[in-house]
Every structure is written in C-alpha cells, then in structure tokens.
Amino acid sequence: MQISLVDHFSRYVTISDADIEIINKYIKRNTFNKKEELLRNGQVCKSLYFVEQGCLRMFYINSKSTEQITQFALDGWWMADFFSFMDQLESEYFIQAVEASKVVTIEFQSFEVLLKEVPQLERYFRIIMQKKIAASQLRMKYLYEMSKEEFYYHFVNSFPEFVQRVPQYMIASYLGLTPEYVSELRKKNQ
Known part of the structure; x- marks a missing residue:
C-alpha cells in the first residue's frame, strides 16, 4: 500500500x-x-x-x-x-x-x-x-528478556507483514537468530 x-x-x-x-x-x-x-x-x-x-x-x-x-x-x-x-x-x-x-x-x-x-x-x-x-528501547528489552523462541514469535505476531514480504534469512539476521533456527521454529508452528 x-x-x-x-x-x-x-x-x-x-x-x-x-x-x-x-x-x-x-x-x-x-x-x-x-x-x-x-x-x-x-x-x-x-x-x-x-x-x-x-x-x-x-x-x-x-x-x-x-x-x-x-x-x-x-x-x-x-x-x-x-x-x-x-x-x-x-x-x-x-x-x-x-x-x-x-x-x-x-x-x-x-x-x-x-x-x-x-x-x-x-x-x-x-x-x-x-x-x-521508544521502539528501539522496547526491542532491546525484548532481546534481553525473552527467549529466542519467544522473541521470534513476538516479532512474527506483531509484524505479520514482514513475514509475507521479507525473506526468512533476513528476519533471522534482524532477530539475531540463525536461518536454520528460524526454519525449525516455522516448521514447529505449522
């Protein structure tokens, strides 16, 4: 849009x-x-x-x-x-x-x-x-407070448009995760 x-x-x-x-x-x-x-x-x-x-x-x-x-x-x-x-x-x-x-x-x-x-x-x-x-501060809080899995699911649920538009390896990089780990989480959630 x-x-x-x-x-x-x-x-x-x-x-x-x-x-x-x-x-x-x-x-x-x-x-x-x-x-x-x-x-x-x-x-x-x-x-x-x-x-x-x-x-x-x-x-x-x-x-x-x-x-x-x-x-x-x-x-x-x-x-x-x-x-x-x-x-x-x-x-x-x-x-x-x-x-x-x-x-x-x-x-x-x-x-x-x-x-x-x-x-x-x-x-x-x-x-x-x-x-x-404020968004940057909140991201840092989540990064330290949440498990990697929680951080990923929070991101995916908060910003579903990213999952549709951004390649998985880029989302992994942004979240500080490996592409393989993100792939495992996605399979686990299907």
Whole structure:
C-alpha cells in the first residue's frame, strides 16, 4: 500500500497547500530496484529516506563477515544512518532495497532549510524520532528478556507483514537468530 509523504506529515501536524509547495521543492522521488543500494559502507549518508511503497533494510558486515540487519523500513517508515547524516561522516552501514521501492529523499542541505521554511515539520520529526527511540528501547528489552523462541514469535505476531514480504534469512539476521533456527521454529508452528 503506497503512503505519500505529505499524508504521513498530515497524520501528525497541519500542512497547508503552501507548505506542500515548499516541501515539494526540497524532496526527490526515487524508484529503487530490488537489491539496489541506497548507501554503502564508507559513504556519507546524504539523505533521509521515506518509503512510500516497498521495503528497505539497513545492515553492516559483522566480525564473522556476515550481514547483520539492524533495521527495516516498510511503507510509511523512515530510514537513514542518523550518525552519518547528522555529522556528515562516513557510514558503517549499507542501506538496500529488499523489494522494488518508491522512496522520497530529503538531502542533508535541504533538510535544515525545509525545517526553517515549514516549522511544524520540526514537531513532526520530533514525534517520529521519539517513536523510533521508544521502539528501539522496547526491542532491546525484548532481546534481553525473552527467549529466542519467544522473541521470534513476538516479532512474527506483531509484524505479520514482514513475514509475507521479507525473506526468512533476513528476519533471522534482524532477530539475531540463525536461518536454520528460524526454519525449525516455522516448521514447529505449522
């Protein structure tokens, strides 16, 4: 389901037609193919990415030379390496399209100007960041509090759209599990 950026803004703050004209000056709409990279390790994250339709993932290569997924973004979600974006430093992450995706980007130089010209977006981004931090805190609590099996079932029941759209090995990586263990859990549940 496609979710427009302006509709998403409007869920949290009041946006006028004049604001929409200003917003449209500072955003770019892009289409990315499945497996296409938006950011590579060593590059500076120059944009914030809003998924209007599709799915992105952020990952790094761990000490065992395997991909460790840290985030997903489905329709209506934001993604960026915020450390790299805020300080314009090299990223330690990759961002890649899991499926063909329609993504709105706001470049670093445009972001501050946009916030000045449409001040209510400051409030919008504060709300979104608070939600993102809260979700991250809850994920860490579950990671430490639940067994691996409980963590997997909690995730699958809370986010059934992921199971339909994201390959099993990626879900395993995100949850810190092996693909084999996830396969065993799925067979056990059938």
